[in-house]
Amino acid sequence: xxxxxxxxxxxxxxxxxxxxxxxxxxxxxxxxxxxxxxxxxxxxxxxxxxxxxxxxxxxxxxxxxxxxxxxxxxxxxxxxxxxxxxxxxxxxxxxxxxxxxxxxxxxxxxxxxxxxxxxxxxxxxxxxxxxxxxxxxxxxxxxxxxxxxxxxxxxxxxxxxxxxxxxxxxxxxxxxxxxxxxxxxxxxxxxxxxxxxxxxxxxxxxxxxxxxxxxxxxxxxxxxxxxxxxxxxxxxxxxxxxxxxxxxxxxxxxxxxxxxxxxxxxxxxxxxxxxxxxxxxxxxxxxxxxxxxxxxxxx
Amino acid sequence: xxxxxxxxxxxxxxxxxxxxxxxxxxxxxxxxxxxxxxxxxxxxxxxxxxxxxxxxxxxxxxxxxxxxxxxxxxxxxxxxxxxxxxxxxxxxxxxxxxxxxxxxxxxxxxxxxxxxxxxxxxxxxxxxxxxxxxxxxxxxxxxxxxxxxxxxxxxxxxxxxxxxxxxxxxxxxxxxxxxxxxxxxxxxxxxxxxxxxxxxxxxxxxxxxxxxxxxxxxxxxxxxxxxxxxxxxxxxxxxxxxxxxxxxx
Numbered sequence: 001x002x003x004x005x006x007x008x009x010x011x012x013x014x015x016x017x018x019x020x021x022x023x024x025x026x027x028x029x030x031x032x033x034x035x036x037x038x039x040x041x042x043x044x045x046x047x048x049x050x051x052x053x054x055x056x057x058x059x060x061x062x063x064x065x066x067x068x069x070x071x072x073x074x075x076x077x078x079x080x081x082x083x084x085x086x087x088x089x090x091x092x093x094x095x096x097x098x099x100x101x102x103x104x105x106x107x108x109x110x111x112x113x114x115x116x117x118x119x120x121x122x123x124x125x126x127x128x129x130x131x132x133x134x135x136x137x138x139x140x141x142x143x144x145x146x147x148x149x150x151x152x153x154x155x156x157x158x159x160x161x162x163x164x165x166x167x168x169x170x171x172x173x174x175x176x177x178x179x180x181x182x183x184x185x186x187x188x189x190x191x192x193x194x195x196x197x198x199x200x201x202x203x204x205x206x207x208x209x210x211x212x213x214x215x216x217x218x219x220x221x222x223x224x225x226x227x228x229x230x231x232x233x234x235x236x237x238x239x240x241x242x243x244x245x246x247x248x249x250x251x252x253x254x255x256x257x258x259x260x261x262x263x264x265x266x267x268x269x270x271x272x273x274x275x276x277x278x279x280x281x282x283x284x285x286x287x288x289x290x291x292x293x294x295x296x297x298x299x
Numbered sequence: 300x301x302x303x304x305x306x307x308x309x310x311x312x313x314x315x316x317x318x319x320x321x322x323x324x325x326x327x328x329x330x331x332x333x334x335x336x337x338x339x340x341x342x343x344x345x346x347x348x349x350x351x352x353x354x355x356x357x358x359x360x361x362x363x364x365x366x367x368x369x370x371x372x373x374x375x376x377x378x379x380x381x382x383x384x385x386x387x388x389x390x391x392x393x394x395x396x397x398x399x400x401x402x403x404x405x406x407x408x409x410x411x412x413x414x415x416x417x418x419x420x421x422x423x424x425x426x427x428x429x430x431x432x433x434x435x436x437x438x439x440x441x442x443x444x445x446x447x448x449x450x451x452x453x454x455x456x457x458x459x460x461x462x463x464x465x466x467x468x469x470x471x472x473x474x475x476x477x478x479x480x481x482x483x484x485x486x487x488x489x490x491x492x493x494x495x496x497x498x499x500x501x502x503x504x505x506x507x508x509x510x511x512x513x514x515x516x517x518x519x520x521x522x523x524x525x526x527x528x529x530x531x532x533x534x535x536x537x538x539x540x541x542x543x544x545x546x547x548x
Contacts, residue, residue, distance in 0.1 A: 058388060060544075080390050088388040094380030096313070098320035110309050111389045154390070 009072060011036045011158050011189040012057060017066035019052050019213075026052040028213035029066070036157075039180070039190040041204035043197065045287055049213040050193035051091060054162050057191065058088050071158055084112055087151035087159040091166070095146070097136035101127050104135060105149050112154035124182060125149035126175055141172035148179055159183060161192040165199060177202055197280050207279070209286050216286040221279045234258075237271040303395050310391070310399025311406075318403065324369075332361040332411060333418075339480060340423050347424050349481075351511045354419040356479035358510065359503035361411040362441040363474065366404050368466050370449035373400070375462040378453070384544040401446060408442050419510065429513030436516060437505035440526045444498050447533030454540030473499050498529040 012034035019027040027049045034040040042050045055061045056068060059075040059082070068075060073082040095104060105122060109115035122131050125145045130138060138146060144164070151159060164180065165173045180203050183190055194200055200207045201221045208218045217224055234254055235245040248254050251274055262269045277285075318324055336357045343349035377383050386396055416434075419425035428434045456465045476490045477483060477499035483491060494500045501522035508514040516523075 060384070060387070080392065083388065083390040086388075088385075090381065090385060090388070092381060093385040094382050095385060096317050096382070097380075098317045099313070103316075107309065107313055108389065110306070111391045113390075150385070 010034055010069075011038070011071060012040075012191060013067070013069040014053075014057070015067040017053065017056065017068060018064045019049075019056060019061065020064045026213055027056070027063075030208075030210070030213070030215045032208050032215060032218060034189060034191055036189050037184075037187050038205045039184050039192070039203055041200040041207040042191070042193040042210050043195070043200045043204075043207050043283065044193075044210035045195055048210045050195075050210055051162055052213075053210070054160055054191065054193055058086070058160055059083070084154060085157045087154060087156035089144075089147045089151045089159070089161045089164055091162040093147070095135055095150070098134060100132050100134055101138070101146055101149070102131040104146065105153055108150045108153045114155060115153050116155045118153070121149050121153050124152065125179060141168060141175070144168070144172070144176065145179075148176075152183070156188070158189045158191070161190060163193055163195070165194070165196070173199075197283055201279050209283055211287050217282065224279050224282050231277070233275045233277065235271070235273050235275075236269050239265065239267065243271065303392050306391060306395035307398040307402070310396055311402045314399055314403035315406065318407075329365075329407060329411065332357055332364055333414060335360070336415060336418060340418070344423075350423045351425060351507075352478065352482045353480065354415060354423055354425045355507040355510050356477075356503055358412055358415045358419075358506050359441070359477070359499055360474050360479045361415060362408055362438065362502065363445050363470065363499055365407040365411055366442055367445035367449040367452070368470050369407065370400075370404055370446055371452045371456065371466050372459075372462045374450055374453035375456045376459050378542065379459045379545045381544070387543045404446055405442055408438065412438055416510065425511055428510045430509045430515065433505065433509035433516045433519070437502060437509060437519075437523065437526070440505075440523060440530065441498075441502040444502070444526050444530035444533055447530060447537045448498075449533075451533050451536035451540065454536070454542065458545075473497055476500075478503055498526045501525040 010033040012032075014030060014032050017027055017030050018025070030049075030053065032040070042053060044050050052061065056063045057070055057075055059078040062076055071082060071085055073079050075082060099107070102118065102122065105118050109118055122128055125148045127142065127145050127149055130142050133142075135143070135146060148164075161180065165176045168176065177199070180190060180192070184203075190203075192199075192203065204221060206218065206220050207224060209216045209224070231247040231249055232251040233245060233247050234251055235243060236258060238244050246254065255274070258269060258272070336353070339353050339357070340350065343353055374383075387393075412434075416428060420427050452465065452469070453462075456462050473494075474480075476486060476494040477497065478486070478494070479499075483494055483500055483503075486494070504522045505519045505526070508516075508519050
């Protein structure tokens with residue numbers, strides 16, 4: 001029974017989390033769950049409270065109030081049993097500069113009760129060619145791969161990735177995305193933060209859009225575009241040649257009108273398109289009008 | 300299963316390996332006191348009285364440099380680089396990590412004391428230590444005192460670029476007024492008064508008794524007491540101010 005409950009329970013549960021630093025309210029009451037095996041993204045501009053939220057879940061920061069559960073533990077007390085099951089990629093963290101990649105991954109393996117194979121992790125992180133390079137000689141992209149390798153060596157169930165590709169060139173980003181997808185295929189739960197929309201769209205099963213310490217919307221990237229406030233956007237070229245765009249909740253009726261009018265005139269409808277707002281539209285709308293959205297419930 | 304002791308040992312081994320791969324750390328922690336010993340030994344080679352002051356003085360300085368200076372700079376570096384924060388997120392127990400780091404510093408101290416003692420006997424006419432127990436007691440007290448003060452100081456240093464300035468602003472004046480290079484009894488009274496409040500002069504007095512004069516430990520209980528009071532203060536400040544990550548901004 002306990003086993004069954006364990007499977008059903010979310011990997012991460014957050015209820016009414018608040019975190020203040022003195023007078024600064026970095027996180028102002030957020031709620032979300034991350035299911036086991038899910039890739040969940042916290043998406044928002046810089047200073048939105050993403051890192052603070054993740055660092056509370058990682059056990060680096062004490063929350064001011066609220067309920068937080070990570071793999072059934074309270075991360076605030078930093079139990080070792082939890083740290084053995086979690087891998088963390090911080091936004092920016094150094095390591096022993098005079099050790100080689102292989103030495104470090106091997107050393108890190110010793111921290112965990114059931115580590116993965118060192119070679120396997122070096123391959124997974126794409127570090128095979130640089131395994132004997134001193135870490136101080138690694139490029140930025142390679143250093144990030146080492147961050148991944150050190151986070152994965154303990155064979156964690158849950159992986160935190162805080163802005164995993166910030167500052168990467170496009171090729172390095174793709175490589176990091178492939179690694180994250182590989183983690184998802186292994187059944188790992190991933191919580192990542194990002195301020196890149198395409199990253200959230202490409203990787204996440206679900207995304208929470210966060211701004212000023214509040215969650216503005218949660219859902220699958222495709223679903224977020226068709227939330228309550230979202231409409232279909234229909235555009236076409238009018239008989240005088242100008243492009244007309246209209247937003248509607250019911251495109252069927254509008255299209256029917258348009259097409260019958262066009263048929264009646266005996267002229268085709270040119271440049272007709274029906275689009276749903278993309279995640280980008282929703283994100284820009286939500287984060288631009290943060291003030292107006294504040295009163296609305298996030299859940 | 301990885302016991303805390305085994306993890307401490309692994310961490311210690313890693314620290315040793317990293318230490319020897321970093322030439323500048325090895326130089327400042329290890330060779331500099333030995334260079335001082337040879338230079339001052341050569342300068343004072345005509346006077347056994349002076350050599351008897353220099354050898355325990357350099358021994359005291361070695362304890363301070365391998366623990367106080369090295370740990371203060373090391374902690375600032377590890378904190379600023381995010382190494383401490385990264386380790387904090389692993390199952391490695393804090394005690395195993397800090398234990399490994401401390402054992403590494405103590406190894407440097409022991410090796411240096413051994414070299415200073417050996418050189419004192421072989422080249423500087425000081426002879427073998429007269430009271431080994433006294434030597435061990437004072438070395439241990441000195442290590443605990445200066446290691447904890449070094450960690451405590453690291454909390455006050457804002458970033459690694461300024462760490463050498465902070466450390467040397469304390470280390471250099473303290474070794475000069477504490478009679479590392481001359482008999483502190485010859486210093487002006489106001490400097491002697493300042494030095495008397497600090498632990499190094501008392502550590503050197505104890506080491507001098509153990510290595511040169513053979514005065515029993517019982518005669519140097521007040522010296523030991525001063526070192527231990529500083530050790531208690533150091534431990535209190537080291538633990539109280541401890542942070543795993545750099546301050547922001």
